[in-house]
Amino acid sequence: MFQLTPTVRNLLIANVLVFFISLQLPNHLGFLALYPFASPLFQVWQPLTYMFMHGGIGHLFSNMLGLIVFGPLLEQRWGGQRFLTYWLICGLGAGLLYNGLRTYELNRMYHDIEVFRQDPTDIHLLDFVEHNTPEAEDSYAPIMRQLHKTPDDASLISGVLTSMETVYARGMVVPMVGASGALFGILLAFAFFFPNTTLFMFPLPFPIKAKYMVVLYGLYEFYTGVERTPGDNVAHFAHLGGMLVGFIVLMFWQRNRARLY
Incomplete structure (x- = not known):
């Protein structure tokens, strides 16, 4: 007791x-x-x-x-x-x-998003995934391949940016207890x-x-x-x-x- x-x-x-x-x-x-x-x-x-x-x-x-x-x-x-x-x-x-x-991780994520926004390549998408969501690399792999094939696909780039920003926004509102x-x-x-x-x-x-x-x-x-x-x-x-x-x-x-x- x-x-x-x-x-x-x-x-x-x-x-x-x-x-x-x-x-x-x-x-x-x-x-x-x-x-x-x-x-x-x-x-x-x-x-x-x-x-x-x-x-x-x-x-x-x-x-x-x-x-x-x-x-x-x-x-x-x-x-x-x-x-x-x-x-x-x-x-x-x-x-x-x-x-x-x-805070360091979120700042790095924001930086990676801005880098991709300025130069939306499959390499910069890979950097974002490896730095911030490595567990989701398999899910992003088909998108990276498609972005490599069609680097000027505005719709694809917009979708990727939306996904990145969603991950960032979620990280900003997840607390620790x-x-x-x-x-x-x-x-x-x-x-x-x-x-x-x-x-x-x-x-x-x-x-x-x-x-x-x-x-x-x-x-x-x-x-x-x-x-x-x-x-x-x-x-x-x-x-x-x-x-x-x-x-x-x-x-x-x-x-x-x-x-x-």
């Missing part, structure tokens, strides 16, 4: 309440989710509020399960104020880092302070020490972030961002602690 500490309990209650309240809204993600910086839907509070929003009950459950499994020992070690500070910094940092990456960035910071801190604690990690059929679990999780998130599969809407680099920010915070705190002795 989980022994909840006060801050962990309060975070759990806040996330559950916000989730069920958000379900009553017309757009349940609303203005609290984190939209790309360049999006007209972006607001300055979203890098903080997004971590209390979740896309579904499964998303909420997995994040809150991680919080109540790994959080209490850290709160007992740090105290509630420092634990909450760490949680919020990791979540905020993960959101900002991931949103910076998304969830406490996963903060949770991955917690996982890193847990492995830092309790490295030899034995855990079970799905789908491994055997126990694994916390320090190895975090390394495997990090490698997995990096691989799935780089080699994205169709339909994967997980912000893998936000998870890595939470780990990175958590590591920086831990190093800063440890260094300051050492100076006291």
Whole structure:
């Protein structure tokens, strides 16, 4: 049975309440989710509020399960104020880092669209696909071949531009939600302070020490972030961002602690 500490309990209650309240809204993600910086839907509070929003009950459950499994020992070690500070910094940092990456990707997509608009060739269409939608390369292949055969087909070029602009517009209004960035910071801190604690990690059929679990999780998130599969809407680099920010915070705190002795 989980022994909840006060801050962990309060975070759990806040996330559950916000989730069920958000379900009553017309757009349940609303203005609290984190939209790309360049999006007209972006607001300055979203890098903080997004971590209390979740896309579904499964998303909420997995994040809150991680919080109540790994959080209490850290709160007992740090105290509630420092634990909450760490949680919020990791979540905020993960959101900002991931949103910076998304903004870079959207700017590159816009650039690729403008390049194609100025010089609508199959090569520039291939550049757009490889940079922005590599999973759709097979779908675009017949269009590239036709554009190569009929490079002056105005109707074909117009259709391609419409498709590109649709992909860009969709990217501008897809938000990020969830406490996963903060949770991955917690996982890193847990492995830092309790490295030899034995855990079970799905789908491994055997126990694994916390320090190895975090390394495997990090490698997995990096691989799935780089080699994205169709339909994967997980912000893998936000998870890595939470780990990175958590590591920086831990190093800063440890260094300051050492100076006291």
